[in-house]
Amino acid sequence: xxxxxxxxxxxxxxxxxxxxxxxxxxxxxxxxxxxxxxxxxxxxxxxxxxxxxxxxxxxxxxxxxxxxxxxxxxxxxxxxxxxxxxxx
Numbered sequence: 617x618x619x620x621x622x623x624x625x626x627x628x629x630x631x632x633x634x635x636x637x638x639x640x641x642x643x644x645x646x647x648x649x650x651x652x653x654x655x656x657x658x659x660x661x662x663x664x665x666x667x668x669x670x671x672x673x674x675x676x677x678x679x680x681x682x683x684x685x686x687x688x689x690x691x692x693x694x695x696x697x698x699x700x701x702x703x704x
Contacts, residue, residue: 627691635683642679643672 647668654664 623691623695627687627695630691631683631687634687635680638683639676639679642675646671646675 650668650671651664654667659667
């Protein structure tokens with residue numbers, strides 16, 4: 617019997633929303649802190665923009681990976697293991 621795609625869509629949608637919101641918030645926080653520190657030190661604006669952009673992107677990748685692992689562990693694996701045990 618064909619498995620429904622609803623659990624996968626639900627997992628993807630939760631991943632999309634949580635990783636987007638958390639990445640934006642984490643990027644804003646790290647950008648604020650780094651921008652403040654570099655501004656106090658007197659770094660040029662271009663340098664602050666580049667460093668904060670790179671730090672925000674790296675932090676976004678980390679948040680995205682963490683949320684992906686959480687969504688797979690929480691929604692996908694139980695769905696697959698439940699389908700496997702029902703098929704036996």
